[in-house]
Amino acid sequence: MKNSILGWLFKGYVEKLNKDSQDSLELQIEAFKATLDIKDLIRERMKSIRPRHPDEDTILRTHIAGLDDDGRLSFYSKAHQVTENEAFKITAESLLSEFQQKAGLYSGDMTTVNFNRAGVNGVQLLEEELLGLSTTYKIEKEERRKMTEEERHSAI
Numbered sequence: 001m002k003n004s005i006l007g008w009l010f011k012g013y014v015e016k017l018n019k020d021s022q023d024s025l026e027l028q029i030e031a032f033k034a035t036l037d038i039k040d041l042i043r044e045r046m047k048s049i050r051p052r053h054p055d056e057d058t059i060l061r062t063h064i065a066g067l068d069d070d071g072r073l074s075f076y077s078k079a080h081q082v083t084e085n086e087a088f089k090i091t092a093e094s095l096l097s098e099f100q101q102k103a104g105l106y107s108g109d110m111t112t113v114n115f116n117r118a119g120v121n122g123v124q125l126l127e128e129e130l131l132g133l134s135t136t137y138k139i140e141k142e143e144r145r146k147m148t149e150e151e152r153h154s155a156i
Contacts, residue, residue, distance in 0.1 A: 063075075076136050077137050083134045095119070096124070100116070
């Protein structure tokens, strides 16, 4: 009602609102396309979990929130060590390869294909979560390095 009255009083007001909303929608679509990952799209459609989604409370987030600064950095560093671990990398790569091979070459029906796809998704979820924690470790470590000893102890 308000927009109708403003449209009658001020010529072009409604057109400007429509153009602004269209521009905003186009920007949102472009931002979505720029950050689109097919895995995220499929996970969203299948109502799966999405790693490092900020709106969701998980056991991991609750655990990290309960740690003090040193404990949190230690936790992140352990995740970083896993992502750098050769045994983890090769094991994950091997599992992904086996799942993909089974899904593509040896599946007799779509149930088996989907089961193997789910296995791929599970391994990728684990990798993505650990890589996110590893990235957080690098960021926090760099932020701590920037502080001098005097700055650290000045709060005390």
